[in-house]
Amino acid sequence: MKKPLWERVLTTADACPRVETTVRPSIRDRFWILELRCPFCSKVHTHGGGSIDHPPALGFRLSHCLSHARDYELVSSIEEVET
Numbered sequence: 001m002k003k004p005l006w007e008r009v010l011t012t013a014d015a016c017p018r019v020e021t022t023v024r025p026s027i028r029d030r031f032w033i034l035e036l037r038c039p040f041c042s043k044v045h046t047h048g049g050g051s052i053d054h055p056p057a058l059g060f061r062l063s064h065c066l067s068h069a070r071d072y073e074l075v076s077s078i079e080e081v082e083t
């Protein structure tokens, strides 16, 4: 059965999934650490989020999977925004 166009567009967007990311300060509060459960390999990956003097830099990153690094977009989880 042929899929409707919108469904195919969604499938294309899934190639670069949005991933809920936990934001926490590093030791001595110098920079942000972005921590997430990878949608590709289901391991936990961390990325640097920039200086703590600025809002954490989320957005598009390359996953840290050893065998098949891919793009994903980091988005803040609502709980972390509240705290």
Ligand SMILES: [Zn+2]
Residues within 6 Å of the ligand: 038, 039, 040, 041, 042, 043, 045, 063, 064, 065, 066
């Ligand atoms: Zn991964």
